[in-house]
Amino acid sequence: MxxxxxxxxxxxxxxxxxxxxxxxxxYIGASVPRGGIERLTQGLGQYIDDIELPRMAxxxxxxxxxxxxxxxxxxxxxxxxxxxxxxxxxxxxxAKVCKPWVAVLGHLAGMKSAPQxxxxxxxxxxxxxxxxxxxxxxxxxxxxxxxxxxxxxxELPLATDMETALDAATPLIHPELGDNLCFTRSLDVGEVDRxxxxxxxxxxxxxxxxxHTGVTLEPRAQIAHWNPAEQRLTVxxxxxxxxxxxxxxxxxxDLPASAIRVVCKDVGGSFxxxxxxxxxxxxxxxxxxxxxxxxxxxxxxxxxxxxxxxARHHRVKARIAVNQSGEILGFDMDDLTGIGPYSMFxxxxxxxxxxxxxxxxxxxxxxxYRAKLNVVFQNKTPTCQYRGVGHPIACAVTEALVxxxxxxxxxxPLKIRELNVIPxxxxxxxxASGIKLEVLSHEASLKKLRELMNYxxxxxxxxxxxxxxxxxxxxxxxxxxxxxxxxxxxxxxxARIASQDGATVRLDPEGDITVLxxxxxQGQGTEGIYRQIAADAVGVDITKVKVLTGDTDVTPxxxxxxxxxxAGVGGEAVLLAGQALRENILKVAAVMxxxxxxxxxxxxxxxxxxxxxxxxxxxxxxxxxxxxRSDTLPADFTPELMVTRHYAQRDYPFIxxxxxQASYVEVDPDTGFVKLLKHWAVEDxxxxxxxxxxxxxxxxxxxxxxxxxxxxxxxxxxxxxMLNANMADYLVPMSAEMPDIxxxxxxxxxxxxxxxxxxxxxxxxxxAPAAVMNAINDALAPFSACVHSQPITPEKVLRALxxxx
Amino acid sequence: MADLHPLHxxxxxxxxxxxxxxxxxxxxxxxxxxxxxxxxxxxxxxxCGACTVELNGQIVRGCLTLAVQADGGSVxxxxxxxxxxxxxxxxxxxxARNALQCGFCTSGMLMAAKELVETRPEATRAEVREWISGxxxxxxxxxxxxxxxxxxxxxxxxxxx
Numbered sequence: 001m002x003x004x005x006x007x008x009x010x011x012x013x014x015x016x017x018x019x020x021x022x023x024x025x026x027y028i029g030a031s032v033p034r035g036g037i038e039r040l041t042q043g044l045g046q047y048i049d050d051i052e053l054p055r056m057a058x059x060x061x062x063x064x065x066x067x068x069x070x071x072x073x074x075x076x077x078x079x080x081x082x083x084x085x086x087x088x089x090x091x092x093x094x095a096k097v098c099k100p101w102v103a104v105l106g107h108l109a110g111m112k113s114a115p116q117x118x119x120x121x122x123x124x125x126x127x128x129x130x131x132x133x134x135x136x137x138x139x140x141x142x143x144x145x146x147x148x149x150x151x152x153x154x155e156l157p158l159a160t161d162m163e164t165a166l167d168a169a170t171p172l173i174h175p176e177l178g179d180n181l182c183f184t185r186s187l188d189v190g191e192v193d194r195x196x197x198x199x200x201x202x203x204x205x206x207x208x209x210x211x212h213t214g215v216t217l218e219p220r221a222q223i224a225h226w227n228p229a230e231q232r233l234t235v236x237x238x239x240x241x242x243x244x245x246x247x248x249x250x251x252x253x254d255l256p257a258s259a260i261r262v263v264c265k266d267v268g269g270s271f272x273x274x275x276x277x278x279x280x281x282x283x284x285x286x287x288x289x290x291x292x293x294x295x296x297x298x299x300x301x302x303x304x305x306x307x308x309x310x311a312r313h314h315r316v317k318a319r320i321a322v323n324q325s326g327e328i329l330g331f332d333m334d335d336l337t338g339i340g341p342y343s344m345f346x347x348x349x350x351x352x353x354x355x356x357x358x359x360x361x362x363x364x365x366x367x368x369y370r371a372k373l374n375v376v377f378q379n380k381t382p383t384c385q386y387r388g389v390g391h392p393i394a395c396a397v398t399e400a401l402v403x404x405x406x407x408x409x410x411x412x413p414l415k416i417r418e419l420n421v422i423p424x425x426x427x428x429x430x431x432a433s434g435i436k437l438e439v440l441s442h443e444a445s446l447k448k449l450r451e452l453m454n455y456x457x458x459x460x461x462x463x464x465x466x467x468x469x470x471x472x473x474x475x476x477x478x479x480x481x482x483x484x485x486x487x488x489x490x491x492x493x494x495a496r497i498a499s500q501d502g503a504t505v506r507l508d509p510e511g512d513i514t515v516l517x518x519x520x521x522q523g524q525g526t527e528g529i530y531r532q533i534a535a536d537a538v539g540v541d542i543t544k545v546k547v548l549t550g551d552t553d554v555t556p557x558x559x560x561x562x563x564x565x566x567a568g569v570g571g572e573a574v575l576l577a578g579q580a581l582r583e584n585i586l587k588v589a590a591v592m593x594x595x596x597x598x599x600x601x602x603x604x605x606x607x608x609x610x611x612x613x614x615x616x617x618x619x620x621x622x623x624x625x626x627x628x629r630s631d632t633l634p635a636d637f638t639p640e641l642m643v644t645r646h647y648a649q650r651d652y653p654f655i656x657x658x659x660x661q662a663s664y665v666e667v668d669p670d671t672g673f674v675k676l677l678k679h680w681a682v683e684d685x686x687x688x689x690x691x692x693x694x695x696x697x698x699x700x701x702x703x704x705x706x707x708x709x710x711x712x713x714x715x716x717x718x719x720x721x722m723l724n725a726n727m728a729d730y731l732v733p734m735s736a737e738m739p740d741i742x743x744x745x746x747x748x749x750x751x752x753x754x755x756x757x758x759x760x761x762x763x764x765x766x767x768a769p770a771a772v773m774n775a776i777n778d779a780l781a782p783f784s785a786c787v788h789s790q791p792i793t794p795e796k797v798l799r800a801l802x803x804x805x
Numbered sequence: 806m807a808d809l810h811p812l813h814x815x816x817x818x819x820x821x822x823x824x825x826x827x828x829x830x831x832x833x834x835x836x837x838x839x840x841x842x843x844x845x846x847x848x849x850x851x852x853c854g855a856c857t858v859e860l861n862g863q864i865v866r867g868c869l870t871l872a873v874q875a876d877g878g879s880v881x882x883x884x885x886x887x888x889x890x891x892x893x894x895x896x897x898x899x900x901a902r903n904a905l906q907c908g909f910c911t912s913g914m915l916m917a918a919k920e921l922v923e924t925r926p927e928a929t930r931a932e933v934r935e936w937i938s939g940x941x942x943x944x945x946x947x948x949x950x951x952x953x954x955x956x957x958x959x960x961x962x963x964x965x966x
Binding site for chain 2: 033034037038040041042043044045046047049050140214215216217218219266267268269270271300301522523524525692693695696698699700701702703704726727728732733734735736737738740741764
C-alpha cells in the first residue's frame with residue numbers, strides 16, 4: 001500500500017549546540033518535511049464539512065439581531081411547516097436536556113459571571129447570541145426556514161462602552177451580580193511612587209487595542225451524533241481540545257464520559273478560537289439528542305464574526321521610570337478590558353487581562369511594578385483566549401514605554417534593551433510581577449538580532465533616506481512567552497483541562513511504529529514532530545512511523561493544543577513512550593538472541609550490537625516472532641510491544657521562552673500608509689525539533705500579530721452592532737502587504753524535560769505588534785508624532801501628524 | 806424554491822448531466838452533488854479564495870459562480886489537477902517548503918499559483934505576492950508559499966531552457 005509519507009527524505013542533521021537526546025539521533029532537530037500533508041495539497045483532507053453521515057440533518061441558528069433584548073415570543077409555525085424542517089427549538093426546549101454553565105476559575109479570586117445556556121433563555125445579551133435553532137434535512141432548507149422565524153422582542157438598555165461599564169448610570173447586564181465587574185486584580189511590589197519620584201525620566205502613554213478575532217479559514221464546525229440504540233454520543237468537531245469537550249458534554253448533558261467520543265480530524269485553523277465551548281456546540285449536541293440522528297453545524301462567515309470569540313480589547317494607561325544611565329527602574333500600569341456579557345466556558349475571559357498583569361515589564365530586571373486590572377462585562381461578543389493571550393498587549397505596552405524612555409534620555413533603543421534585559425546567567429529567577437523564569441537567553445538573542453539585521457548599516461540607511469524625505473523606522477520588541485503550562489494554569493482553578501498529556505507507542509509485526517497522542521494536529525506540524533521524535537526514540541526510519549491523534553476513544557487522555565504545549569508536553573510524552581518501547585524491544589531481542597539487553601541497541605530498524613554496530617535482528621523479524629510465534633519464547637516471558645507514558649510539566653507554573661523581533665517600515669507622511677519592508681525574529685524555544693516548522697510558526701504568528709497592529713478590528717456602533725462582520729470589511733494581512741520575515745534560533749533547552757523543547761506558537765504574535773508600532777513611531781519621530789492605538793490605520797497616522805483632525 | 810434547471814458540465818474530464826436548483830453555487834454543486842470536497846468554503850462572499858476552481862481554463866470563485874453558469878463548460882478542481890499531475894511540481898514544492906499548515910486554503914492557493922506559473926513565467930517575488938493576494942492564508946505568513954511558487958517558476962524555466 002502506498003503510504004502518504006513517501007515524500008519524506010532522511011533527515012539532514014542541522015548543526016546544534018545542544019547534545020542529542022537519543023542514542024542515534026537523525027530526525028530531531030532536522031528540517032524534515034511534514035509527512036501526511038501531500039493529501040492536503042491534493043484536496044483530500046477531511047474537515048468537518050467534508051463529512052457526511054447517513055440521516056445527517058443540518059442546523060441553522062436564528063441569532064439575536066440586537067445587542068440586548070428580552071425575548072417575548074418565538075413564532076415558528078410557518079418555519080415548522082417548511083419543506084425538510086425537522087425541529088425548531090428555543091432556549092427553554094434545550095434547557096431541558098443541557099444544563100447551564102458559569103465560567104469562573106477558583107484561583108482568580110472574586111471572579112464572577114452569570115449562568116449561560118445553549119440557546120438564550122428569555123434574554124439575549126449580544127448581537128449574534130443564538131436564540132432559536134432550526135434543523136432540516138439540508139442546510140438550504142434550514143436557512144430557508146430561518147427566514148420564517150419571527151421573534152417578538154423588547155430591546156433592553158445597553159452597556160457597551162468598557163470605559164463606563166462600572167459607572168452607576170450604566171445598566172447592569174446581570175443585575176444579580178451587583179455590578180458589571182467580572183474580575184479585578186491589583187499588584188504592587190512596593191516603592192513604585194518613590195521610584196517614579198526619584199527617576200531621571202518618566203515616560204507615559206495611553207494605549208488602545210482594538211477588538212479582533214481569529215478568522216480561522218475553516219469556520220467552527222461540528223457534527224453531533226446521538227445514537228439512541230447505543231446511548232452513545234459521537235461528536236466530530238473542528239477543535240483543539242477533544243478530551244476537554246468529552247468531559248464538558250458529559251457534565252452538561254449528564255452522560256458518563258464513557259458514552260462520549262469526540263473526534264477531531266483535519267482542523268482548518270484554530271489559534272485559540274477552537275479551544276472554547278460555545279453555546280452552539282452544546283445546542284448542536286442537544287438537537288441531536290432530541291432528534292436521535294446526526295446534526296451538522298457549520299458557522300457561516302457572517303455568524304463567525306459575531307459568535308467566534310473576540311479578543312484583545314484593552315485600554316492601558318502606563319508609565320515607565322528610568323535613570324539617565326538607561327537603567328529601567330519600574331513600570332506602573334492600569335489595564336481595562338471589556339469581555340462581552342459572559343465569561344467564556346471553561347477557560348474564562350479573565351485570563352487575558354491577568355496575563356497582561358503578569359507580563360508587563362517581563363523581559364527586564366526592574367524591581368518595582370504596580371498594576372491594576374479591571375475586566376468588565378459589556379453587550380458585545382464574548383472575548384477569550386486567542387493566540388498569544390495577553391502577550392501582544394503586555395509586549396506592546398512594555399516595548400513602547402522602553403522606546404519612549406530611550407527617547408527621553410537620548411539612548412539607542414537597541415542599547416537600552418541590551419542594558420536592561422535579565423542577563424543570561426541570572427536564571428532561574430523571578431520577574432517583578434512574580435513570574436518564575438527558568439532559563440532565558442535575552443542577551444544572546446539580542447546579539448544575534450543585531451548581527452542578523454546588520455543594525456548599524458540599517459540605521460545609516462535610514463538616516464540617509466531621511467535626508468531625501470523618505471521616512472523609515474526601525475522598531476524592536478523583546479518578548480517572553482509562556483509555554484508548557486502546568487496545572488497552575490487551569491487545573492488549580494477547578495477547570496477540568498488536562499495539563500498532562502500521554503503517548504502510546506506500538507511496534508507492529510512488520511516493524512512499523514504506531515503512535516497515539518492526546519495532542520492533535522492543527523496545522524503546526526505537531527504530528528510531524530511526533531513522527532520525528534518517535535523515529536529517533538525507538539530507532540526506526542521515519543517512514544515507518546504513523547501518528548494518530550484527535551480521537552478520545554483511541555488516544556491517551558490529554559489537554560490538546562493550547563498555550564504552546566504540543567512540542568514541550570506532548571513531545572516529551574512521545575519521547576518517553578518511544579524510549580520505553582525501545583527498552584522493551586531490547587528485552588525481547590535479548591531473549592531471542594540469548595544475549596544481555598545491555599549490550600544491544602536499536603538502530604535503523606534493526607537490533608544491533610551496541611559496541612560494534614553489527615546487525616543482529618531486523619525489527620520485522622522480532623515482530624514476527626513476538627506476535628505470531630510466542631511458542632518459541634520462554635514460558636515466563638511475554639513481549640510488551642505497546643507502551644504508554646505520560647508527562648506533565650510540574651517544575652514551574654509555565655516554561656517561559658524568549659525572543660526578540662525587529663521591524664523595518666516606511667511611513668508615507670502624506671497618506672499615512674505604512675509599508676512593511678522587512679521583519680526579523682530571533683527566537684529561543686529550547687531544543688528546536690524542526691527548524692523549518694518553527695520558522696513558519698514564527699512567520700505565521702508574526703503575520704497574525706501584524707494583523708492586529710495594522711488592520712484587524714471588530715468595529716461596533718453605539719447600539720452594540722458589529723459594523724464590519726464580513727471578510728471584505730474586516731481586513732486581515734494578505735501576501736502583498738506582508739514583508740519577508742527572517743528567522744534565527746537560539747537554543748536554551750528547558751531542564752524540566754528530557755527533550756528540552758519549549759513552545760513556539762505564539763511568540764510571533766506576541767512581539768510583532770510592538771515591533772511594528774515602535775518602527776512606525778521611529779519613522780514619525782522627526783515629526784514629533786507618535787501613535788499608540790492599534791490597529792494603526794492611515795487615518796490614525798495622519799491624526800498623529802496633525803493632518804487630520 | 807425555483808424549479809430545477811438542466812445542467813450539462815464536464816468536471817475533471819468527466820461529463821455530468823443533472824438537474825440543479827438555479828441558486829446552487831458552483832462550489833456547492835462540486836462538493837455536495839459530486840462529492841469533490843477539495844474546494845473549500847471559507848467566506849461565501851468571494852473574498853478568501855478557498856473555493857477557487859478553474860472554469861473554462863480560468864480561475865473563478867466557486868462561491869460567487871452559479872453552477873448553471875458552468876452549463877456547457879468545463880471545470881477543473883484540485884482533484885482533477887492532482888489526478889492529471891499537471892501541478893505535481895507545485896504540490897511537491899508546497900510540501901518541501903512547508904507552504905501550508907492547516908491546508909484549508911491550499912486547494913485555492915494552488916489553483917491561483919497554477920494560473921500564475923502558466924501565464925506569468927517571469928513573475929518576480931513581488932509579483933507572486935501580489936498575485937496570491939486574492940487568497941487568504943491565516944497560518945503560514947505567506948513567506949513559504951511565495952518561496953514554493955518561486956521555486957517552481959525557477960524550475961520550470963530551467964526545464965524549458
